[in-house]
Amino acid sequence: MRRYIGPGELVDDPFTSAADLAPVLLPDRLVPGGSARPELRVRSGRMSLPAAPAEPGIVFRATGLDLVRDGQLLLDQVSVTISAGEHWALLGPNGAGKSTLVQIMATYAYPTRGNADLLGHRLGRVNVFSLRPQIGHVSPNHRVDPQRTVREVVLTGVTGTIQLVPRRETNAAELARAAELTELMGLTGRADMAWQVLSQGERSRALIARALMAQPRLLLLDEPAAGLDVAGREQLLASVDELRERQPDLATVLVTHHLEELPASTSHALLLRGGRILAAGTVGYVITSERVSACFGHPLAITRQAGRWAAVSVTG
Ligand SMILES: Nc1ncnc2c1ncn2[C@@H]1O[C@H](COP(=O)(O)OP(=O)(O)O)[C@@H](O)[C@H]1O
Numbered sequence: 001m002r003r004y005i006g007p008g009e010l011v012d013d014p015f016t017s018a019a020d021l022a023p024v025l026l027p028d029r030l031v032p033g034g035s036a037r038p039e040l041r042v043r044s045g046r047m048s049l050p051a052a053p054a055e056p057g058i059v060f061r062a063t064g065l066d067l068v069r070d071g072q073l074l075l076d077q078v079s080v081t082i083s084a085g086e087h088w089a090l091l092g093p094n095g096a097g098k099s100t101l102v103q104i105m106a107t108y109a110y111p112t113r114g115n116a117d118l119l120g121h122r123l124g125r126v127n128v129f130s131l132r133p134q135i136g137h138v139s140p141n142h143r144v145d146p147q148r149t150v151r152e153v154v155l156t157g158v159t160g161t162i163q164l165v166p167r168r169e170t171n172a173a174e175l176a177r178a179a180e181l182t183e184l185m186g187l188t189g190r191a192d193m194a195w196q197v198l199s200q201g202e203r204s205r206a207l208i209a210r211a212l213m214a215q216p217r218l219l220l221l222d223e224p225a226a227g228l229d230v231a232g233r234e235q236l237l238a239s240v241d242e243l244r245e246r247q248p249d250l251a252t253v254l255v256t257h258h259l260e261e262l263p264a265s266t267s268h269a270l271l272l273r274g275g276r277i278l279a280a281g282t283v284g285y286v287i288t289s290e291r292v293s294a295c296f297g298h299p300l301a302i303t304r305q306a307g308r309w310a311a312v313s314v315t316g
């Protein structure tokens with residue numbers, strides 16, 4: 001349907017039903033520092049949306065962002081700006097808050113204090129259903145019906161649903177795009193295969209193809225190489241490099257705690273430890289032995305060869 005997203009802006013939004021334009025339910029907000037006292041707020045009527053993005057190249061900006069859950073400060077004064085065409089690595093030890101930050105970028109969590117701006121709109125003031133089609137999120141928790149074929153799973157990316165939406169006709173353009181993305185992610189010849197017979201690496205790449213169906217401006221990959229063997233990891237990284245080359249305006253954020261899992265096309269990095277940013281900026285500035293050692297709390301020597309990084313323990 002055609003919908004209003006801001007002053008003077010009307011867009012075709014196939015993802016939003018009339019029901020989505022009803023009062024918008026904002027998520028639970030926990031009282032900073034307190035125990036769970038959810039403050040559920042319902043806003044009615046037209047959302048107050050900012051005008052067209054003042055800085056169109058900026059995809060995500062966090063400003064003094066804190067996130068408190070169950071009285072725990074999970075993100076602490078996070079400030080970072082991600083622009084179109086940048087490819088960020090989000091690095092940090094287990095429990096650093098990487099997935100929590102990605103949840104905010106995916107509009108599935110909200111800052112407790114400070115601000116998060118996505119595609120020019122402030123989280124908490126915008127109907128997230130209008131933003132979600134522009135954000136591809138590949139989460140390790142995504143569940144797939146094992147009987148579905150690769151093509152069907154990729155096509156569910158159009159609606160952002162787990163199953164194909166009953167009675168919704170898939171059109172020729174969607175089928176063509178699914179075929180193109182399946183090929184781009186190195187899954188040519190796999191389209192009719194059932195999910196259950198795919199390797200982990202093939203599944204990971206199929207989920208990226210699914211996330212790309214809605215032509216997002218921001219692609220979030222949370223530990224896409226987790227559990228893959230070395231061949232699966234290398235195929236995945238080659239596909240990510242290829243994607244970045246073919247879609248130069250796409251911004252991406254790839255989460256990992258292994259430097260070996262970073263594609264050579266990574267341009268920026270953010271080091272997170274205990275919910276705080278230790279460093280953020282271009283890879284040359286951020287990914288140094290000193291900074292990465294501080295981030296992981298262990299002495300590491302970082303090397304870069306043929307564009308790829310490796311970390312080994314410093315002994316003696
Ligand atoms: N719902 C929650 N309530 C309280 N703490 C949580 C919740 N979810 C995650 N955490 C904690 O938040 C911290 C950051 O988690 P997460 O963002 O998943 O870390 P990472 O992805 O870097 O491993 C961890 O210490 C985790 O235990």
Ligand SMILES: [Mg+2]
Nearest residue numbers: 098099100222
């Ligand atoms: Mg995580």
